[in-house]
Amino acid sequence: MNRLVVGAHYGLKDWLAQRITAIVMAVYTLIIFAATLGGATASREAWHAFMAHGFIRFITFLFIVSLCYHAWVGIRDIWMDYIKPAAIRVTLHVLTLLALVGYAGWATQIIWRL
Numbered sequence: 001m002n003r004l005v006v007g008a009h010y011g012l013k014d015w016l017a018q019r020i021t022a023i024v025m026a027v028y029t030l031i032i033f034a035a036t037l038g039g040a041t042a043s044r045e046a047w048h049a050f051m052a053h054g055f056i057r058f059i060t061f062l063f064i065v066s067l068c069y070h071a072w073v074g075i076r077d078i079w080m081d082y083i084k085p086a087a088i089r090v091t092l093h094v095l096t097l098l099a100l101v102g103y104a105g106w107a108t109q110i111i112w113r114l
Helices: 012-037 044-051 054-082 086-113
Strands: none
8 A cells, every 4th residue: 555645744743743842942941031030141251151051052952953843844844735846845845954954053053162
């Protein structure tokens, strides 16, 4: 039996990925909000010291990866639902993927440079 995949209906895996990445981003946002209230953004030096902690760098990296994957699933589904010509859709998929990988690499470079 050949299974024909049409549209953006990938099922449970993508649904779950969207929820997990959203939770990761929400928790990170709360941590950054609490750090801001605690004075981590009071000065450049305070922010730099806060971001120098290994755990903060790790969760920031996790946030970046979650954000990019969350965006990938969402944008990919939009392209699949609304762009019918296959060549244009594949081109948009590739451009989106390249942009997101570039953004993740750039953000990671910024984090490790701090």
